[in-house]
Amino acid sequence: MSARPDRSRVKGVALLALVALLAALVLSACGGGSSSSSSAPESGTEAETESESAGGAAENEGETETAAAGENAWCGSEGITLGIQDGGGLNAWSKESLEQVQLVSKACPAVEKEIIVDADFEPQKAVSGIQSMISQGANAIVLIPDSGNCAEVPAMRQAMQRDIVVVPWAADPCGTEGTDYTKYIDWDTKAAGREWAEWVIEQMGGKGKLLYEGGPAGNTVSSNAAEAIAEVVEENPGVELVEPISSEEWPVTNWDPAETKKLTAAILAKHPEINGLINDYGASVEAEVQAFQAAGKEIPAVAASESNALACTWKEEKENGHEFPLMTISSRNWLGRYAAQFAIAEASGGTPPALKNNGIITLGQWENSVSGKEPKCDPSASPEASFSNKMSEEETAKIALEG
């Protein structure tokens, strides 16, 4: 008979332990994030407390805020609510992008409230996120429309119909300017694809086998880059693509290191000789390099977007006497500053920045181990950190602004 009270006591203790464990997990999680938040100007959004895993971003933050405060013609006088959305949201690239947008929004007093939504690459979540911003009274929305293939267009159009300023950036939004969005700001992906391909083929001496690996199937960044690379390869008859690529198909890494490593190992098993690599996500290249090392192959010429881990791998290999040619293009998160400036200016009555080429900016090479622009490695920073985001306003203005 005495078993019953014992049993319920055990149940109670178990429940208590469960709650305590959950509380401890949540507290430890908060502790991990807040240790780096002391330099944030004010608390408020969840994203602010996240700041520094990107390594040294605080330094950059102070620098840019000063620059922004000195030249804030884009910051108008009408109070606004700013919506910030990322079609992905759960990797270092997304995090740096958000930081860059917030550098600008925090420097403008007209931004009274921020609404931040990540879509985790789920189109439905992206659409409902935009709709939720509309219903919460957003006056301007800055978004990275890469949750799926052109998935955000209908929701962006709804926002435009409510006179909300919509500025997509960093991924092709599809749709039409004026109807579906106010202004699209991005790098010229095709120019980047050409730059990568031309450089790698030059390193290959105009002949050999070239491998391109891209992100999730259907994403517009990889699609445009693949199309441009395929064009350059066609212009060089001595070069052969290891796996066929076009605007519709390419070897898919999902921008995930595990997938990249598996895929590269499988491709290497089939094609033991590869002379050049292009990857549109620098952070994945580390996994690609590991697959080459595991197969006992020398690393060929690599062209990719910048990444701290990639630069550190390059440095390590150089020190071990296995230097490989490396060229990178900026990971372009800093374009988010201009996307945010444009959106805030249009909504708050400021003057929008005068961007080159209607907002589609050609980014040149960021690092080039052959021409002396040595890749930057900081072992104390996050492996996925992108140092081009530390550029000053003057430096970015030279690349992106007219005059």
Place this chain on the structure above:
Amino acid sequence: MNALKSRVASPFAAIWVATFLLFVVSPFVASGSLSHAALQGMLPFAGILAIAAIGQTLVIQQGGLDLSVPGIFSMGAVLIVTIPGGSEGSLIPALIVVALVGLAGGLINGIAVTRFGITPLVATLGSNAIFIGVVIQATGGSIAFKATHNWQTFTADKVLGVPILAVLALILTVLVALFISRTIWGRRFVLVGSSPLAARAAGLAVERYQLGAYAGAGLAYALAGALLSGYLQSPPLLPGNEYLLPTIAAVVLGGTALGGGRGSVIGTAVGVLFLSQLEQVISALGAKTSVEYLIQGAIVALGMGLRNVPWNQILPGRRGDVDVAVDTTSPDTASGTGRALLSEHKEEDSIDVSKT
């Protein structure tokens, strides 16, 4: 003769045959898919999946289903990197924390299922969301460190030319298989999975075994996550997302019944080998992503579906054989086995009681 027949028609035999055929056919279908380089590329990932799938086997054998693989796996992957923060000295404490967090995560699932009676599907779906939330909150959206050098070296190591991750998976699989088939605790575990009612009638603490399954599973996922981190050096934030469906597919292909009871971790490991080699062949064929998903999906669906076809009605000539097979697997048989085990357990438990 009957024993041989039952062995051949055993639900665990199919995956052996399928895997053998796949390996035989591989070099003809896709050249290079069975080369040394291809195997060296495939085996480490297969090892990691096999370790995670051991956990899923234990839970499914207890009639459950664990959807919290992504969450616990990712916690293991992130903790092994963030706790040492690059310092070699903290690797052992980090491994201990990974193990404890895995166990705790599994216990949360187990308590939710056994004590609060929540359906496993719902309980683990909910807890998974919590674990993923913890990972994102703790890291702030990205991982600031690489795995320590020692951990990278260990996970990339080879034993007699075989990737250590595959060797580790083999050792763990054999240990768990021996534990289940050769120890009293293991036999009771099977009895609880086959028929909780019979086990309860036999005086077994059913909930304790079910809790143990979930806790062991959590440990397996967290360990697999930690190993993946070392192998990739810089893990992504939520690497576990890619491991939920493959663990379930491997378990079912391996012959473990989704309803609980019948189960084999060795069958699961062979299922993992099958899935990994299948992926390798499809990759080597250069198939488009869409085709890759279609082929994988179709083969897994076929593998699972074929088990449910009433072969004894379709093929009358096979009746005798099938009967033998059914004899070893049907719920009736399970409870039959249960009865056989029951007397043994009654004895054991009476001793336990007298001791207390």
